[in-house]
Each structure stands twice: as structure tokens, then as C-alpha cells.
Amino acid sequence: MARVAAIGRQFGLTFYDASFLALAAERGCLCVTADRRLVERAAGFPCIRHLSDVTTGSEASQPQMPRSRSAPSPLAASLPA
Numbered sequence: 001m002a003r004v005a006a007i008g009r010q011f012g013l014t015f016y017d018a019s020f021l022a023l024a025a026e027r028g029c030l031c032v033t034a035d036r037r038l039v040e041r042a043a044g045f046p047c048i049r050h051l052s053d054v055t056t057g058s059e060a061s062q063p064q065m066p067r068s069r070s071a072p073s074p075l076a077a078s079l080p081a
Helices: 002-011 015-027 036-041 074-078
Strands: 032-034 048-050
Touching: 002 015, 015 032, 036 048
Parallel strands: 032 048
Antiparallel strands: none
């Protein structure tokens, strides 16, 4: 909960929106949303993308959030517990 609150304060987001970003950071995956305003407000957050910027298929040009299943993502580790 503290991570969610920290993200919310940092980016000026609701607890609801910040919870999705915290989960993406914890899991080492992308948070894909159709909410353009959320993407703009969280522009400095590394794992958020607008739906229109994500393609389907195996296109190598899409950003990936590499993560080992055995270790937390570096972003998650840097956020307050």
C-alpha cells in the first residue's frame, strides 16, 4: 500500500490508478491502458504505455520489461515498501 501511495503522490494519481502502476512494477510487466490522461500524467513511469502504442504479434520493436521470476523488478525494489 505504501508503494501505491508513493506512486500516487509522485505522479499526482488516484490510489486506483497508482495501484495498476505499482502492480506492473512489482510484476515487471507493462501497464497498457486506453486512458491517455493517465499515460500523460505518469510519463516518467517506465512501464506504462497507451493502447495505441502497443502492437500485437511478435514484433521485435515493442518495448519489453525483462524480469526474472525469482527476483523483483529493479523499479519495485526502489519504491518504498
